[in-house]
Amino acid sequence: MDTKKPACTLRLVIPAGKANPSPPVGPALGQKGVNIMEFCSSFNMLTNHIETGTLIPTIVSIQKDKSFNIRTRTTMTSVLIKKLSRDDSIQPNTKYIDYTDVKAIAEIKLRDLNTVVLDKAIKTIKGTIKTMGIKVKTGTHYE
Structure with missing residues (x-):
């Protein structure tokens, strides 16, 4: 895990296993220059053990080089x-x-x-x- 301070942090609520480039994911990450398909793939893999569609509060830390770190919280x-x-x-x-x-x-x-x-x-x-x-x-x- 990167210990540098992120350039930006986003908080999103995304259905488990259903991240895709449509809103809210695409526009939020796209304007920050993040590879949206890479994020969607990573998020869906990270949440594949959770019932599909369950809303997951997610914190995305974005570095200056556009790399990102995903932290999920428990369901609301x-x-x-x-x-x-x-x-x-x-x-x-x-x-x-x-x-x-x-x-x-x-x-x-x-x-x-x-x-x-x-x-x-x-x-x-x-x-x-x-x-x-x-x-x-x-x-x-x-x-």
Whole structure:
């Protein structure tokens, strides 16, 4: 990995395995002089183990010589929550997510959060869930 300070850093959200020269990838990288096809190939290979189409926050560091470094982050928390939330037939028009799923999301997101303590990561995830209007089911009750 290059330790020199990059000339430019871009933040993009790209579907796993689906990077191509169309927007947002092509225009963003093209104006910086990066080889777009090389980037797309590298990104798709880097994300081939992730479910195709999953949105991946990506940081692209571009050097003065137009070389680049790709860093991916974990899938956005809201995407993971939506994927795991369920309709609750007992309470119509209410979505819920099981506590075990909250814990699983926290374990996935731990490397991107500002904590290394799982309990604090769970609290962070629960805060996001609450703002989305989804309830957390723990045993027989909802939070």
